[in-house]
Amino acid sequence: MDLIPMTTSTEVAARTPSVAVLPVGSFEQHGSHLPLTTDTVVASAIAASIAARHDVLVLPPITISCSHEHAAWPGTVSISHQTLSAVVEDIQASLAGSGITRLSIVNGHGGNYVLSNIVQTANARKPGTMTLFPSRTDWERARGAAGLQTDGHRDMHAGELEVSVLLHCWPEAVLVRQPPFVIMVGVRG
Numbered sequence: 001m002d003l004i005p006m007t008t009s010t011e012v013a014a015r016t017p018s019v020a021v022l023p024v025g026s027f028e029q030h031g032s033h034l035p036l037t038t039d040t041v042v043a044s045a046i047a048a049s050i051a052a053r054h055d056v057l058v059l060p061p062i063t064i065s066c067s068h069e070h071a072a073w074p075g076t077v078s079i080s081h082q083t084l085s086a087v088v089e090d091i092q093a094s095l096a097g098s099g100i101t102r103l104s105i106v107n108g109h110g111g112n113y114v115l116s117n118i119v120q121t122a123n124a125r126k127p128g129t130m131t132l133f134p135s136r137t138d139w140e141r142a143r144g145a146a147g148l149q150t151d152g153h154r155d156m157h158a159g160e161l162e163v164s165v166l167l168h169c170w171p172e173a174v175l176v177r178q179p180p181f182v183i184m185v186g187v188r189g
Contacts, residue, residue: 007057024106025065028109029073034175042108066080066112070111091103116132
């Protein structure tokens with residue numbers, strides 16, 4: 001899984017995409033079986049899938065975002081919603097300066113609530129300039145299409161959905177020492 005796009009400026013000039021895709025992940029705990037970068041990997045995989053179907057410029061992911069709800073877990077790093085907002089707004093302004101007028105944000109972390117506000121504000125200023133994917137409905141459709149057994153309420157974090165995505169796009173990232181959802185009680189080994 002390549003998290004950093006290797007696109008050259010020559011390739012961008014030849015294609016002249018009008019849309020950039022920005023994966024936004026996080027760096028937070030995902031149990032003992034998934035890496036801290038899980039949400040970034042998910043967002044990057046979705047962005048790569050979009051780029052395989054559309055002429056877009058895929059940007060490097062934002063790897064640290066609003067993960068305050070996981071602050072007590074070792075390894076979790078978080079930034080404020082103001083910082084995330086400023087980074088996304090600066091990226092949009094930089095893209096506009098180079099002729100890319102629309103930005104599609106792919107959010108891989110449920111705690112990035114501020115992204116919907118950023119998109120709403122950008123579109124109030126200039127309609128159609130920014131989008132945010134996937135929505136809750138998009139995730140539910142994906143769950144159904146994949147035949148997942150859990151729903152979004154029971155499987156919000158480090159469960160069937162995220163494990164499935166990582167097993168598909170980066171299987172070596174999933175640590176399979178024991179099934180991650182089974183707690184072994186009273187078993188002697």
